[in-house]
Amino acid sequence: MDIWSTFGIFALFSILTRTALSAGNSPWVYLRFTVVGYIRLLGNLKGDDDNHGDFKSENVNFAWQHDARIHNETDESLVLSLYNNAAMDHSDPGPSTGLVIHVDLVNKKAWRIQELTDPTDHIVSATQGSFQFLPNSGTEHMLLGYGSIPKLKEYDGDGNVVLRGQFGKDTFSANAYRIFKFPWSATPHWDPALFVNHTTSHMTDLYMS
Numbered sequence: 001m002d003i004w005s006t007f008g009i010f011a012l013f014s015i016l017t018r019t020a021l022s023a024g025n026s027p028w029v030y031l032r033f034t035v036v037g038y039i040r041l042l043g044n045l046k047g048d049d050d051n052h053g054d055f056k057s058e059n060v061n062f063a064w065q066h067d068a069r070i071h072n073e074t075d076e077s078l079v080l081s082l083y084n085n086a087a088m089d090h091s092d093p094g095p096s097t098g099l100v101i102h103v104d105l106v107n108k109k110a111w112r113i114q115e116l117t118d119p120t121d122h123i124v125s126a127t128q129g130s131f132q133f134l135p136n137s138g139t140e141h142m143l144l145g146y147g148s149i150p151k152l153k154e155y156d157g158d159g160n161v162v163l164r165g166q167f168g169k170d171t172f173s174a175n176a177y178r179i180f181k182f183p184w185s186a187t188p189h190w191d192p193a194l195f196v197n198h199t200t201s202h203m204t205d206l207y208m209s
């Protein structure tokens with residue numbers, strides 16, 4: 001880790017702590033600081049309108065980020081994925097988005113590769129949120145968890161929504177710090193229950209648990 005990277009962490013903490021103190025935020029916000037504090041680049045990327053970062057960027061704009069992760073890191077570049085909750089600023093009408101950013105470490109430039117939104121569903125999370133590249137999904141699918149909003153969405157490599165999920169009835173009835181999807185199988189100790197309803201002569205509904 002070189003000098004400017006170390007500086008990045010301090011810059012991040014000072015910016016976010018100042019924001020939190022002035023906004024009087026919930027414990028979730030402090031937890032988020034701890035997590036993103038390990039991402040050495042974020043403090044130096046242009047993540048807000050202040051434009052005080054060391055990196056030049058035309059189209060990268062994020063704030064209140066969550067679940068930031070580094071991929072494919074080399075001495076020259078890396079890819080950064082994060083849940084962008086700039087909508088939390090209230091000056092930004094949202095929506096909350098998933099962001100994939102290419103960071104050129106040599107020329108200190110960053111640009112957006114993907115910005116994920118569901119055009120049919122304008123979500124503005126109050127807290128939390130997650131971003132996962134799905135392993136072995138053929139094309140690179142991505143899963144967003146919307147934090148304080150009990151929803152998840154899977155996007156294909158072109159940014160189209162291919163799966164929508166909701167696990168709470170109302171907007172604030174449940175929340176998830178992070179949502180992950182993995183291949184899973186299990187064998188229960190009991191036999192599956194199956195209910196068969198021959199609804200018409202050519203159609204049968206099966207319900208199983």
Ligand SMILES: *[C@@H]1O[C@H](CO)[C@@H](O)[C@H](O)[C@H]1NC(C)=O
Nearest residue numbers: 071072079080081100133140
């Ligand atoms: C990392 O690199 C591999 C190989 O080039 C590529 O398939 C994959 O999409 C990259 N991952 C990200 C997050 O960019």
Ligand SMILES: *[C@@H]1O[C@H](CO)[C@@H](O)[C@H](O)[C@H]1NC(C)=O
Nearest residue numbers: 195196197198199200205207
């Ligand atoms: C079975 O199908 C019939 C005909 O569609 C329907 O009226 C009935 O409600 C169904 N029963 C259940 C338990 O789903």
